[in-house]
Amino acid sequence: MASFRGGFLAVAILSLLASAARAQLSPAFYATTCPNLETIVRSVMAQVVAQDPRMGASMIRLFFHDCFVNGCDASVLLDDTPTMAGEKNAMGNMNSLRGYEVVDAIKSRVEAACLATVSCADVVALAARDSVSLLGGPSWTVMLGRRDARVASKDAANANLPPASDNLSSLISKFAAKGLDLRDLTALSGAHTVGVAKCSSFRPHVYSDANVDPGFAMFRKRLCPTVGGDANLAPLDPTSPNRFDVSFYRDLMARRALLHSDQELFNGGPADELVRLYSSNGGAFDRDFAAAMVKLGNISPLTGSAGEIRLNCRKAN
Ligand code: HEM
Numbered sequence: 001m002a003s004f005r006g007g008f009l010a011v012a013i014l015s016l017l018a019s020a021a022r023a024q025l026s027p028a029f030y031a032t033t034c035p036n037l038e039t040i041v042r043s044v045m046a047q048v049v050a051q052d053p054r055m056g057a058s059m060i061r062l063f064f065h066d067c068f069v070n071g072c073d074a075s076v077l078l079d080d081t082p083t084m085a086g087e088k089n090a091m092g093n094m095n096s097l098r099g100y101e102v103v104d105a106i107k108s109r110v111e112a113a114c115l116a117t118v119s120c121a122d123v124v125a126l127a128a129r130d131s132v133s134l135l136g137g138p139s140w141t142v143m144l145g146r147r148d149a150r151v152a153s154k155d156a157a158n159a160n161l162p163p164a165s166d167n168l169s170s171l172i173s174k175f176a177a178k179g180l181d182l183r184d185l186t187a188l189s190g191a192h193t194v195g196v197a198k199c200s201s202f203r204p205h206v207y208s209d210a211n212v213d214p215g216f217a218m219f220r221k222r223l224c225p226t227v228g229g230d231a232n233l234a235p236l237d238p239t240s241p242n243r244f245d246v247s248f249y250r251d252l253m254a255r256r257a258l259l260h261s262d263q264e265l266f267n268g269g270p271a272d273e274l275v276r277l278y279s280s281n282g283g284a285f286d287r288d289f290a291a292a293m294v295k296l297g298n299i300s301p302l303t304g305s306a307g308e309i310r311l312n313c314r315k316a317n
């Protein structure tokens with residue numbers, strides 16, 4: 001009887017361990033089921049970024065906006081339905097987030113190679129990594145095995161995506177809520193070394209903030225009148241808009257951030273020291289950024305039999 005119980009316990013523990021192992025992401029998740037996955041994603045992204053470097057930036061942001069809303073589950077890619085207000089029309093995404101058709105292009109190549117095997121969430125994670133390295137930034141091993149959500153939430157997107165008006169304490173608490181610390185926040189914000197923002201996102205900063213270089217403010221006001229021109233675009237890092245480097249941190253030290261939220265990282269507060277470090281130490285930035293992207297990619301993934309492998313990233317199966 002005792003040995004029967006012991007055997008039962010051992011089996012129970014083993015099966016618990018097995019399901020815990022299944023719930024972990026792994027770099028080799030598709031090694032046998034879709035061995036060419038990473039080559040496919042890389043080749044599409046290489047073409048896309050060569051043609052439109054900003055699209056690399058847009059794919060990095062897409063990954064962030066996916067992971068910050070109910071975890072990295074590709075919920076951001078779901079179109080609205082008559083019964084569901086999705087994330088595409090949430091405040092931070094509407095008329096701003098882009099790259100959906102790039103995901104579609106990658107996904108259809110991946111489906112042709114490995115039918116109903118690879119999640120949209122993993123495609124986004126790989127595309128973001130490739131974008132960073134194609135724009136000259138670091139590379140890292142992407143953990144895989146995420147599955148796709150069947151639902152999206154506009155309300156969750158509005159509640160979780162930080163706006164450019166946020167101050168440092170509010171950025172810190174929004175990142176802390178996702179298990180990301182000040183170092184992760186400061187390193188991940190370095191993604192603003194590429195891409196652009198709309199006049200409506202940076203107008204309050206260049207017109208009303210105290211902590212802005214006056215020459216820079218005047219330069220940006222020309223592109224962004226007090227009324228009108230809301231959709232006019234300016235680079236987040238004017239020094240090298242398409243280069244994934246540390247000049248974003250140098251901009252911050254020169255009080256030439258485009259967004260209020262970015263300048264908050266260098267405003268006499270607790271992130272100043274990290275901004276100084278990254279501005280002069282590209283190796284430290286590369287390491288911390290890559291590590292923080294892995295952490296970002298680990299936010300509440302659906303694994304095992306949760307969720308599904310969407311065939312069309314825009315709708316549930
Ligand atoms: C720390 C809080 C953050 C805030 C408040 C913020 C806010 C913004 C805003 C307002 C824009 C411009 C949107 C527009 O005007 O259309 C933007 C663009 C961008 N963000 Fe962030 N962001 C944050 C963090 C991040 C993170 C963590 C990443 C990625 C790791 C990221 C990647 C990007 C990229 C690459 C762009 C340019 C996209 C493009 O050109 O299409 N951001 N962000």
Ligand SMILES: *[C@@H]1O[C@H](CO)[C@@H](O)[C@H](O)[C@H]1NC(C)=O
Nearest residue numbers: 165166167168169170171269
């Ligand atoms: C930061 O913003 C929050 C929310 O808007 C506000 O409650 C808080 O007082 C602000 N903190 C500082 C230090 O300005």
